[in-house]
Each structure stands twice: as C-alpha cells, then as structure tokens.
Amino acid sequence: MKLTRLGSTGLKVSRMCMGTMTFGTQTAEPDAFTILDACAQAGVNFIDVADNYPLGSEGEVRGETERIVGRWLKGRRHNFILATKGSSPMGPLPWDSGNSRKHLLDAIDASLKRLDTDYVDLYQLHRDDPDTSIDETLEALDTIVKSGRARYVGVSNWTAWRLARALGRSEALGVVKIATAQPRYNLLFRQFERDLFPLCQEDGIGTLCYNPLAGGLLTGKHRDLNAPDASGRFGQGGAAKMYKERYWHEREFEAIGKLSKIADEAGIPLLRLSLAWVMAQPGVTCAILGASKLAQMPELFAANEVKLDAALLAKLDEATHEFRMGDASR
Secondary structure, three states: OOEEEOOOOOOEEEOEEEEOOOEOOOEOHHHHHHHHHHHHHHOOOEEEOOOOOOOOOOHHHOOHHHHHHHHHHOOOHHHOEEEEEEOOOOOOOOOOOOOOHHHHHHHHHHHHHHHOOOOEEEEEEOOOOOOOOHHHHHHHHHHHHHOOOEEEEEEEOOOHHHHHHHHHHHHHHOOOOOOEEEOEOEOOEOHHHOOHHHHHHHHOOEEEEEOOOHHHHHHOOOOOOOOOOOOOOOOOOOOHHHHHHHHOOHHHHHHHHHHHHHHHHHOOOHHHHHHHHHHHOOOOOEEEEOOOOHHHHHHHHHHHHOOOOHHHHHHHHHHHHHHHOOOOOO
C-alpha cells in the first residue's frame, strides 16, 4: 500500500483509509474484525471512525463502532493511525451536540473511553456549527491537542469559505491549525473541485475523501431506478434515505451507463476505475473505503494498482463534468 504525507504535517498515512460507519449494524463485530485484519495485511494503516457511528443508529447502539474498533486495536494501537469525529448529537440535551467548547471536550473524552485509548491521531469536527463562534471551536481544539488527547485536528463536511475563515482565525489566535478536510467526493459529486480542493492545496490541508464509490452506485451493480438491493447501502440501515436523496436519480444512472461503457473499453472494472480516479485527482490525500463485507476488500485494494493515462482521465472527466456543479445539500 502506497503511503503519502497527510497535508503539510510530517505524518505518513496509507492512500486508502478504512471507513467504519457500518460497523455495528450492517457489519457485525466478527465481520468488522476480518475486514480490519484484511486492511492490516494489505498495508492500510489509517482507520476513520466517528462518535455517532454506526451511521443512522440511535440509543445505545450509537457509539458502538468506536467500541468495536477499540477492541480490535487492543495490543496494536501504535501500528495504526486512528481518526475519529465529534459534534454530532449524542444525547437529548442542548449541549450534547455542536462545536461548543463544552461539547467537544465532553465528546473527545467519551470517544477515547469507547476506543479504549489515551489519544487519537486525528480529531475532526463532523460538521459545521453556525451557532458557535469559530474562535471558541478552535480554542477547544487547541486544548484537545495541547492536552495530548489528539495529535492533529480536522474538519468534515465544511464549505471552503468556512474552512478559509477557520484557517485565518487560527493564525490570528495562535492556536492549532486545521490539518485535514474530509469532503464527499466521487465521479458523481465533484463540486468541491471548484473551491475546497484549491484551498486545501494552497494551504497544505490533507483531503480524506469519503463516498468514493457513491454508496456503491459506482460499483455498477445498480443499473436502473428499480428497487435497490435490500442488503446494500441504498436499501438497508438508517442512512438509506440519505443515500437515495444523494444519488438515486435519473441523471446519476445515465452517467453510470456512460462510465460503464468507458470501463468496459478500458478493461478495468467500474469499481476499480472509480476509486482509482479519486486517488488520481490533484490534492487528494486518500480515499476512505466503505466496505461492509470482507468479500469486497480485494477489489478495493486492487484499485491501488490501477494507472489511469491522460486519455482515460479525459474521458471520465467529459462523462461526469456536469457533476462539478450542483446542490451541495444532496
């Protein structure tokens, strides 16, 4: 597995990161362990979690992903780069969510307890919080780093202008700088190429791209708008509605038809082609894998060896250029 520098930090991470949001619902703990074992064997040293995973869970199930990953990491914590995220609702009280100092300090402590570790390598804000000043949030992140509970900090699902504002305020305040951004990015969702990616390249921000296969749509297994496979991301779990709103549209399926033809002509499976395309884009640090079954892993790892020439990249760009524009809320 190829390694790369995480933004402008001195940390080296694998170009593939294991995403874990299905662990605890779609993926039972024994299966999650076998997936993580496969990642370790393949050289993936980067694991991404969040305090509210498995995605779409409620009650006591919320946070189970961190517990599963923590149990797997027992005895080998030092061998892996561990990232988690906070700011999502974790209880019924008004201060149980958001990017306030109170919530973030509570959230990191709760995550460390579930992960059974003293620190995470990367602590990320899962979403923006317009009700809390950026200064308060940045100072809370600074406290978290200086206390040793995290080595670096990042953001997820932030717009370019908010990230730019945070970078400027961190410099003015003399506090820890945001090191990473985690955007949604794939052939069917490209709008961050217009602003977020250039900003990250300019300021040395690492980009950890999630949804590189559009929830499985870019595997090619879904061919039309008929009822989705009940076992997949679009038909199972609390996030199914969200995924349908993002991708289950005629325009996306028309693009899948074009991409499938390009993949067939190139002799590269659509899944490998789509994942390799993400990793080939300027400024992309790594792609976050979202497998829920061990059988999916070999094909994902195979994308690491795919080389895309200029002609093939141009064809893919032409087929999906319209997705550089669009509604950021989807």
